[in-house]
Amino acid sequence: MDAMVDDDGSVRSDRSDQSKNEKIVMEPFMGMKVRGRASLHRDCEGDYLDVPSDPHLMKILSKQGDDKVLFADRVLKFTGSGKMKQRILLITDFAIYIIDPDSDLLKRRIALAAVDKLCLSKLSDNFFAIIVPSEYDCLMASTRKTEIVSVLVDATRSTSEYELEVDFSNRFEYHAAADSVKEVEFVEVEGGIRTRISKKESPQD
Template sequence: MDRFKTLKRIQVELSEDPEENGGDGEAAQANGGGGGGGGGEEERAAGDPGLFMGMKVRRRASIHRDCKGDYIGVPSDPYLTKILSKQGDKKVLFADKILKFTGSGKMKKRILVITDFAIYLVDPEADVLKRRIALAAVERLCLSKLSDNFFAIIIPTEYDCLMASTRKTEIVNVLVEVTKSTSDYELEVVFSNRFEYNAAADMVKEVEFEEVDGGIKTRIAKKESN
C-alpha cells in the first residue's frame, strides 16, 4: 500500500554539487504544500494560544487546522502494530507521512510515529524500522520563525534529525506536551532562522531560512570544522 499517495508535494531545488549535495551546500525551495505560503496567507500567531503564540509566522490553514493525531491508521497497519507491540508501546499520539533529510542531503520518505515513550521512523517502502529515539534522549527542537515545514529534533547522545511535514505545528506540540507529562522537564523549542544540527556523528550542518517573493528559501550547508 502506498502510504504516501496523499502527501503534498514539496518542491526542492538542490545546488549543483559533484558530491551529490553532501559537500559544500544544498538549497531547498519549498513552495505551496512544501511550506512556502503567500504573504496574504501568513500572519503572526499572536491571537492563537499555545506554544507558537507570537513566536513565528503561521499560515491561517495551520492555525485553524483540526488535529487528530493518527493520520495513517496505525491500528490497521500490521507492520506498524507489530513494531509498537515489540517495543511495548500502546499509545499512539501522532502518526503521519514525513520527509527526512539524510546526511548526504537526500530526502527520504518516512512514517513518523510518536508514542508516550519514543519516536519511530519507518521506511514505508521496505517496511523497515529505521530508527527509534527515546523521548528522554531528545534535548530540544529547532525550527524557523517562518511558515515553512522544516524542523530538527536534537539528540545529544546520537545524531540529530532534520525533517519536513505539513503538520509540523502539531508534531512539535505533541512532543512538548508528552515530554511535560512524562518527565520533570519541559522540552526546549528554539525558534531561529538559522540553526545547526548534527547530520551524522562527524558532520554538522547549518540550516538557514529566508523569506523570498512567493515562498521560503531554505539552504542546508555543511559546516566545515575549524
C-alpha cells in the same frame, strides 16, 4: 546544486553556482506568515495513517512494548548525505519512531527522554530538527510541523518533570551524523521560503 521540493514531495535539481556542500530548498506551497508561539497550542488530529489497522506498524510498536500512538504521518527526512527520503513518523508517549514505508523497517527509535530540544524557524516553512545530544540529530519536513512539535512538547511534559525546549531561529545547526554538522538558514523570498542547508567545515587543529 539547487533542489526544489514539488507539492508531491519529489525533488527537482538544477545546476547553479552553489557550493557542492550547500543545498537550497524552496517551499512554494507555504505562505509567508510569520509563525508565532501561540500556534503550537491548538487541537491535534493525531493518527493520520490509522496505525491500528496496519499490522506492520503495530508489530514494530509491540516489539518495543509501545501502543499509545499520539501522532502518525508520512514526512520527508534528510539523510546524513543530504538526500530527502519519505519516512513514516510515529510518536508515542515514550518514543519517536522513524520507519521506511517501502520496507516497513524501523530505521530509528528515539526515546523522548533523549530529546534535548526542537529547532525550527520563525517562518511558515515545513522544516524542524529534533536535537538528540547522545546520538545524532534528525532534520525533517512536514506540512504538519506545528502539530508534530505540539505533540512532542505535550508528550514530554506528561512523562517527565521538564518542558521540552523549542528554539525559534531562522538559522540553526544540527548534527546530521556523529561527525557531520550542518547549518540550516531560512530566508523569505518572493513566492515562499528559501531554505539553505550547508555543511559546517571542521575547525583545523
